Amino acid sequence: MRSRPLKVALLGCGVVGSEVARIMTTHADDLAARIGAPVELAGVAVRRPDKVRGGVPAELITTDATALVKRGDIDVVVEVIGGIEPARSLITTAFEHGASVVSANKALLAQDGATLYAAADQHGQDLYYEAAVAGAIPLIRPLRESLAGDKINRVMGIVNGTTNFILDKMDTSGAGYSEALDEATALGYAEADPTADVEGFDAAAKAAILAGIAFHTRVRLDDVYREGMTEVTAADFASAKQMGCTIKLLAICERAADGGSVTARVHPAMIPLSHPLASVREAYNAVFVEAEAAGRLMFYGPGAGGSPTASAVLGDLVAVCRNRLNEATGPGESAYTRLPVSPMGEVVTRYHISLDVADKPGVLAQVATVFAEHGVSIDTVRQQGRQDGDGEASLVVVTHRAPDAALSGTVEALRKLDTVRGVASIMRVEGE
Numbered sequence: 001m002r003s004r005p006l007k008v009a010l011l012g013c014g015v016v017g018s019e020v021a022r023i024m025t026t027h028a029d030d031l032a033a034r035i036g037a038p039v040e041l042a043g044v045a046v047r048r049p050d051k052v053r054g055g056v057p058a059e060l061i062t063t064d065a066t067a068l069v070k071r072g073d074i075d076v077v078v079e080v081i082g083g084i085e086p087a088r089s090l091i092t093t094a095f096e097h098g099a100s101v102v103s104a105n106k107a108l109l110a111q112d113g114a115t116l117y118a119a120a121d122q123h124g125q126d127l128y129y130e131a132a133v134a135g136a137i138p139l140i141r142p143l144r145e146s147l148a149g150d151k152i153n154r155v156m157g158i159v160n161g162t163t164n165f166i167l168d169k170m171d172t173s174g175a176g177y178s179e180a181l182d183e184a185t186a187l188g189y190a191e192a193d194p195t196a197d198v199e200g201f202d203a204a205a206k207a208a209i210l211a212g213i214a215f216h217t218r219v220r221l222d223d224v225y226r227e228g229m230t231e232v233t234a235a236d237f238a239s240a241k242q243m244g245c246t247i248k249l250l251a252i253c254e255r256a257a258d259g260g261s262v263t264a265r266v267h268p269a270m271i272p273l274s275h276p277l278a279s280v281r282e283a284y285n286a287v288f289v290e291a292e293a294a295g296r297l298m299f300y301g302p303g304a305g306g307s308p309t310a311s312a313v314l315g316d317l318v319a320v321c322r323n324r325l326n327e328a329t330g331p332g333e334s335a336y337t338r339l340p341v342s343p344m345g346e347v348v349t350r351y352h353i354s355l356d357v358a359d360k361p362g363v364l365a366q367v368a369t370v371f372a373e374h375g376v377s378i379d380t381v382r383q384q385g386r387q388d389g390d391g392e393a394s395l396v397v398v399t400h401r402a403p404d405a406a407l408s409g410t411v412e413a414l415r416k417l418d419t420v421r422g423v424a425s426i427m428r429v430e431g432e
């Protein structure tokens, strides 16, 4: 074993960073044996030195992150501060000064991964980011390496634990969205400001990263269609139950049937209870990958939290250190297919539509005509007269697969019919 240690700079020492520091210290001998050289924490950059946890020695702490990454003797920079700046500048500066980078920064990778990859390539350094998507779950490495010889056609997953916890609560207890969110907040799953999670921004960043890797093309956050889950109601869950489904916030990345483009989207959807993703409960994450030769694979586990995320960071750290000792680098950006990202309107999907309609002759025919005019084929229709004497009935229509633009056009036209008193719920149906 080499006696000279590899030096690690840690940027950020919050929930994840402090766990990284702790594991590096407590597992130092195992890490050294696995890498072939000791790894030494050479500096920890933080904004608030008084808040540092994880037993980090005071002499390692600095508030000058730029000076730390410019030191010139750092082998690996671990970036767990998040956000776009100063993270991007610090990472590119690290590459310029001869360090490889392990990052957990999904927002930055989804928004400007190309800049990071280019800087890593230019300076012959590694960029690893297993922790950026789905916490502890090994996903980036399997997609980038284990499945590099296969052709991935679809990646569909639950990549946000907070929203899965809320939806699971709504499903199992019949709670409404606000009540379930309050419980998630009280238990520490949801942030004080849950916008990034509940509006799907967090999942969209992860979808962009997954789609880019899976299809060997560039997919940016802005390319991802996004709908949050704040509008999902207890009535939607009741409808889903009648269909033998549950509702999940899904990130779906697909190769178009003709192979000429890809799509990436995040929205709530009904999935059959028989689908493996339906059984992903509480704050767990899972990602379902469909590859031509491998078939269907599912990756499951804790998608957030200090220790699980630190596990992914440490795995990357070991890999990058090994590469360094071998004077090699791991995989860089693979975007050679240059496949364009199609808009949501071109995605082929199914809709479950629940309408309140006038209960009188000819209404069903009128509704069916709107579907036909938009080229949307109906799979099932269920009408239920109501006992409240208001002359209305509930009409539930489930469509066959059709372009999303045709489906949303249908809903728009239905809203304009006098006999349609209201659209009670619209939900895409996936996983069949």
Ligand code: HSE
Pocket (backbone or CB within 6 Å): 159, 160, 161, 162, 163, 197, 202, 303, 304, 305
């Ligand atoms: N807030 C995320 C979640 C974890 O709830 O899954 C970090 O991406």
